[in-house]
Ligand code: SF4
């Protein structure tokens with residue numbers, strides 16, 4: 327007769343078990359802020375479609391202190407998103423060789439972050455030039 | 458003269474299915490020297506303090522993969538971890554997370570072994586060669602495509618680090634998927650089509666959410682997270698192009 | 709084993725994540741902080757006339773749709789996983805909520821942009 331009685335441990339609260347998991351969850355939670363920002367833009371777009379008065383109302387709303395606080399938080403979260411996105415990037419790319427040498431994880435992350443800085447600056451200056 | 462002996466407290470998560478309803482911590486005071494591993498600490502307990510404590514080990518040199526356990530909450534090989542790192546505060550050892558505890562520090566490996574077998578972890582030759590034709594040649598770069606993934610010692614530390622496996626044991630999991638990739642990425646192998654059916658499933662590459670902790674804890678630098686996630690792109694391309702590429706739909 | 713349908717959602721997630729990683733911080737800074745509070749840009753940068761003109765061009769329409777829709781799909785995928793990670797087992801309900809939301813947002817954005825005529 328078998329005395330086996332394998333014990334399965336609970337997964338409740340697993341993300342609190344290790345700081346690594348907390349960082350992972352922080353990365354995933356950024357999505358809530360990305361969604362909130364997208365919805366805000368969507369509202370702006372709908373307002374734009376409804377005409378000048380509606381759109382100006384939306385613009386005025388952006389100037390409230392709450393919206394400033396909101397956007398400061400969203401900005402910080404987006405920066406974290408950029409960092410974590412390129413940080414995990416080396417794990418998502420196939421092994422690559424340049425000049426016979428294996429491309430190191432740090433190089434992939436660094437290239438991604440540099441591309442992001444350039445892209446952000448480009449957007450800022452294009453928008454500044456446009457108006 | 459012998460080293461002056463220090464004493465360290467080792468808490469062991471005990472589980473004796475015939476008497477314990479659930480696992481309980483038991484504490485032991487173990488004299489140790491700076492060159493002693495956690496595994497040696499456990500062996501001291503078994504030899505001198507409590508012969509009923511159960512744990513697995515074999516090579517005691519980080520190559521057989523049998524001595525993995527949670528040491529202060531982190532998946533580690535107990536033969537490769539030193540007691541001195543936990544002095545003077547002491548340490549807690551538990552069976553590897555996410556797997557059923559069989560007894561004390563011993564987990565059930567059935568699920569892992571079944572999954573390992575399912576991915577055909579051996580080379581399925583692309584073209585059969587006779588002895589006269591000689592060996593299968595491979596360039597250093599072709600070897601680099603799979604070499605790190607071939608270092609796996611089946612220790613399952615990555616499973617104890619993977620919350621997705623803990624949440625859903627149907628997920629094939631990091632180590633086995635890394636080995637799936639190890640054979641698929643080998644230029645001598647022709648078994649890709651057979652293995653990718655498993656990879657392209659919800660239980661395959663797609664069960665991974667890129668937590669990445671598996672690669673952090675792996676004692677052999679396998680980087681299972683990379684093995685899995687680099688396949689998502691191919692899996693997605695195959696998904697969208699399978700009806701227009703010859704043979705694509707079978708994969 | 710059954711082939712996963714994840715590639716559809718994962719591709720949208722990846723595209724949105726990449727777009728957000730590349731230009732997200734700049735967009736938030738422009739629309740949420742700099743323009744409303746008069747820094748760095750001309751005060752009328754986001755005026756009704758300018759925004760209307762922008763969304764009348766095809767390039768503008770595609771850009772606005774890409775940002776809104778891909779951000780939504782990116783977020784939907786992650787929130788979907790997040791709920792699974794937190795142990796919410798109502799799989800179908802979670803999917804409908806997350807992906808349905810992203811889909812609705814995409815349709816509304818596309819429709820609004822199409823209705824903005826030159
Ligand atoms: S991939 Fe690394 S951690 Fe996982 S079983 Fe193999 S050697 Fe152990």
Ligand code: FES
Pocket residue numbers: 514515516517518519520521522523524525534535536537
């Ligand atoms: S005893 Fe073999 S790996 Fe530790």
